[in-house]
Amino acid sequence: MFLAPFFLAGLLAIGLPIILHRIARQERIKLPFASLMLLEASEVRDTSRRSLRYWILLALRIAFLVLLALAFAGPLMKAGTATTEAAQLHAIVLDGSLSMQYGDRWARAQEQARKLIDGLKRGDQALLIWASGRKIELAAGPVGADDAGVLRSTLATLKPNLDRLDYGSLMTSSQAWLSANGMAAHVHLITDAQQSASPLRFADLQAPPHTQVHVYDVAGDQSDNAGITGVDVRGARERTLTVNVRTGTSTKQREVVLSIDDREYARKPLAQSVIFPQLQLKSGTHRLRASLVPGDALPQDDDFYGVIEHTEPSVLLVTHDAQSDEAAYFAAAIESQTLVPLKVVHATAPSIANTALQEYSAIVIADSGLLTPAAAKRIAQYVAAGGAAFVTLGPQSARLQNEPITGLAVRKTTSDEQRVAQVDDSHPVLRDVAGWRAVRFMRHIVVALGEHDRSLITLQDQSPLLIERLADAQSSGRILLLAAPLNRDWNDLGIHPLFVRFIADAAHYLTGRDATAMSYTVGAQVTTGIIGGVGGQIFSPSGERALQLSDLAGATHFVPDQTGFYEVRSDNRKHWLAVNVDAREADLAKLGGEAIARWQALTPALPASTEVVIQPAETPPRSIGWPLLVAAALFLLSELLLANYRLTIRRDGTGTGTGTGTGSGEVMQ
C-alpha cells in the first residue's frame, strides 16, 4: 500500500540511466592508427575493474531513482506485521469507577498496568481500555510492543471518576474492541473486584471467543467504607426525613449532618437510619444534603443530595366544560387519593396555549379531539420534557384520523359492546385495581398501536383500551391513553368502584410523586424538564454550564458527571436536580476468589488450540517514506563520490551519454 501510488510512475525513470549507460557502453570509439604492429590487446585488466565500477555506478543510480520514487509514493508498512506464532493481543482494562478512588487503589492499578505493559513480548499488540459506567473508552492502541510508550503516557493521564462499572457491560462491549483483531486476546482487568459490579446474569461475564480474562485485584485488604445510601421523605404536610447509612466497621465517632438549602439544619450521631422528624419546611423546593462528617477514604459517598418540593402538586384537568360531569368525575377521583395530595386545576382546551404547563405535575385531557394543533403540540413537548398526561378519546377524537398528541391512527368507532379481555396486572396503575371485566364498553374508539406503545388493557375484540406511551427509555415523560371517554353513553366505567382507584393510581403514577427525595445518579441519563423549543441552560454543581450551545436544541436530557445540585433554568423558572453517586458503587464488598476463578474459567483456555488463527495485527500502517528518502540521499552521495572521484570523467562533451540524477553530464568511463 502506498500513500500516493501515482508517484510510482517515477520508477519509469530508471530506464534513463539504463539506456544512457547502455549507450555509453556501446559507444566504443574507433580510432584509426597507422599500424597495429606494435600494439596488443590490453584492456582485460582495466576493463574488469572499470566494469565493476560501471555496474556499481549504474546500480547506485537505479537505486537512487527507485528509492526516490518509493519515498514520494510513501509505502505503508504495517507495524509489527512480523507477528510470530505467539503474538497476542493484550487488552489492559482499567476499572475507572468511583470505588477505585478508595485509598491507593488507583495507584496500585496503574502500577499493575505498567507491569503488564513492560511484560509485552515483541510482536504483541496491546490496547488500553478505561472502563467506567457507560463509558468503555479505548484510551490508547492497539499498538505494538515497540510503541508501548504510548500506552504508558496515556496511562499516566487516566483517573477514576464517579461512575459505577458493571462487569457485564464491560464484557459485552469487549467484543467491539477485540473483534477487529484476529489475534488471540487477553483481557487484563485491573479492578477492585467489587461484588456490586457483577452483572445480574453470570453469563454476561462471558468473554468473546479466543479471549482469556485475567482479573487483577488491586483492592487490597482495606475495604471499610461508610456512606449514605439514600434519603426517604415521608409525610405530606410534616415531613420526616430518614437518612439510610452504610455504617461500615470503623469505630470512629461520626455524625450525620443535614443541610437544607445550604444551611445546616440538624446533626445526629451516625446510625444505620438517622431520622430527622417533622422538618419545618417552607413552601417551595428545597435542597437537602445529608453528610457524614468527618469523611473517610471514599468521601464521594459521604454526601447525599436530594430535592424535595414542599408544595401541593397540581394536576391540570382539561375538559370542554369545567362544569361537566366528566370534569367532576376526574377531579373527584384525583383528589381522592391520600398518599400525596394533588390539587386539580381546571382548564379548557383553548386556554392551554397561555398556560405554563411545567407548573403541573400531570395533565388530564378529556377527549383530546378538543385540542387545537398548537395545544396538542405543547402537550407533546411537555411530555417529551418529562411531563405526564392522561388522555381520553371521545367524540371529538373519533372524527380525527390521528389522535392529536400521540399521533396514533384512529381507525374507527365501534358500537359493539365489549368487555375487558386482558389486563396487565404488573403495571403500577393496574396492580391494585380489580373488577375491570365487569365494566361494559358500549362504544369505544379503535386505535392502532404504535411500535413502542404498550397496551395495558385489551378489549375482547383485541383493540387496546388503555395504552401507555413513554416519551423514550430514559425520560420520565409518559402518556396514558384511554380509548373511551367517561361518558355514560359510551361505558359505565364512571359508576364502577374501580374508577376512583384507577384514576387515583394513575394520577399518582403520572405525577411521579412518592415519599423519596428526588435525586439521580452520576452517569444516568436525566430528564431536564426543559421543553424543546423553549430552551434553557443547566449549570453544574461547580457553576459551569453543563450543556454546550450545540446541545441546547436537545436539552431535554443530559448525563451528569458530578455529584451535587444541577441548576436548571428554563422558561423563567429554576429548579434543581440532585445527583449522587451510585450507592452500589460505594459498597466495597469484594467478589470472592471462587467467583473470580469461575469468571476466568468461563472462557476456554487459549493457546495450543488450533482453532486460533493467528493473523497479522491490524495496526495502522506507517509510511516509511522518510527513511527511503534518507536512503536515496545516501545513494546519491555515494553516486557522486564514485562518479566524481573514482571514475575518470570525460568533459569534452564528445560523448553521447550523460549522467543521470547527478547532473554531472559526462560519461563515466
Next chain:
Amino acid sequence: MSPNATIGHLLPPATLASLANLELVARVAVEGFLIGLHRSPRFGFSQEFKEYRAYVEGDDPRFVDWNVYARTERTYIRRYEGETNTRLMILLDASASMSYASHSVSKLQYAKFLTAALSYLAMRQHDPTGLIVFDEEVRQYRPPTARAGGLTGMLHTIDAVQASGRTRLLECFAKFREHLTRRGLVAVVTDLYCDPAALTKAVQPLAYHGHDIVIFQLLDPNERRPEALTATGAGKGRESLLLEDMETQATIQVSAQYLRETYAERLDTHLGDLRRATASVGAHHVVVATDEPLDRALRQYLKFREGRA
C-alpha cells in the same frame, strides 16, 4: 640572411602544407635550407677542385689527373667539393598507413614534401633523379633524369600520389632491382612498418648491387607517443581505445596504460632492430618526425651524400 630565407629555413611542415604548390614547397624548403648552410664551411655543392689524392686500386681511372701523371709519373685522383651526377632514386611508400595524421600534416604529405625537396635538391645538383611509388607493388616508376623539365614532371607525379593499399617491402624491393640498374643513391621514404628481418632481406640485394641506401622512416608524433591519443580528441579520458589498422582495418582494444608504458618500449626495440638491420646491410636509417621541419632530413641526406662523395 634574408627574412624569406629565415622563414624558409624554419618553416614547419604545417606551414609548408599551406603552400599549394609542391614545387614552391620544395623551393622554399631547399633554398631556405641551403642559405642556412652557408654558415657552415663543411658542406657545399660546386665543381670546385678540392684536393689530389693518391690513386688506389679500385678508384675510377676516369678521375686520374693525367697532367699530373705526365709531370710526376704518379697517379693522382682529383677531388672536388661536391659529387656530381649521382643518381638519386627516391622510393616513396604510398601505403594506407602513410595517410595517418595526428595533426595537419599526414605522413604521406610529409613524405611528399621530403621527396619534392630531395628531388629539387638533386636536380639543382644536376643529379639524375627518379621516383618509384609503391605500396603492395610498384605503383609508379619515373626513371632518373636530369633534364631541365624533369623536376616539374617529378613534382606532378609526387603531388598526385594517394595513399592506399598495404606495404610489402620484400616484393617491392625485388621489383626495384629491375629499375635500379645503375648504382646510385636510393632514398626510401616510408613508415617502415615491417619486420626488421624482412627489411634486411629486402634491402640487402640493393646494397650488394652497390646502391647507397638511406631510409627515411617517417613517424607521426602519435606513433611515437600514442598516449596522446587518450589525452586529446575523441579518445580523451578513455582508459582503453579501439584502434583500427589503416591498412588491414583490423581493430584491437588497447589500454591507455599499455600505450603509456609498454608501447614506448616496444617502439624503441623496434627502431633499434630496424637500425641494426639497416646497418647490417650498410644502409642509413633516419627517423623523421612529421612535426619537425624538413631541415633535419635534408641535412641527413646531405651528410649521406657527402659521405658517398
